[in-house]
Amino acid sequence: MMPRERLTAKEFQVACLVWEGLTNREIGKIMGTTEQVIKNHLRSTFDKLGVWSRLELAMYVASHGGKKWGDESGRSALANQVAS
Numbered sequence: 001m002m003p004r005e006r007l008t009a010k011e012f013q014v015a016c017l018v019w020e021g022l023t024n025r026e027i028g029k030i031m032g033t034t035e036q037v038i039k040n041h042l043r044s045t046f047d048k049l050g051v052w053s054r055l056e057l058a059m060y061v062a063s064h065g066g067k068k069w070g071d072e073s074g075r076s077a078l079a080n081q082v083a084s
Contacts, residue, residue: 015045
């Protein structure tokens with residue numbers, strides 16, 4: 001199983017939005033939740049992908065295809081929806 005396949009849909013969405021440069025507050029508004037919930041998703045995402053920071057997360061997403069990240073796991077529709 002690829003590390004990105006371990007992510008929940010919410011974690012995947014947060015990772016994509018971090019890669020796009022959004023803050024926790026902006027991500028929370030988009031997802032209709034609080035900054036604390038976003039922080040929780042980030043912590044879990046960091047653990048699952050083996051990264052330590054938002055910068056490393058963004059670099060991970062970029063190095064694995066950026067907008068195309070997730071195509072192999074069938075999550076490209078979510079990434080496209082988030083990017084819109």
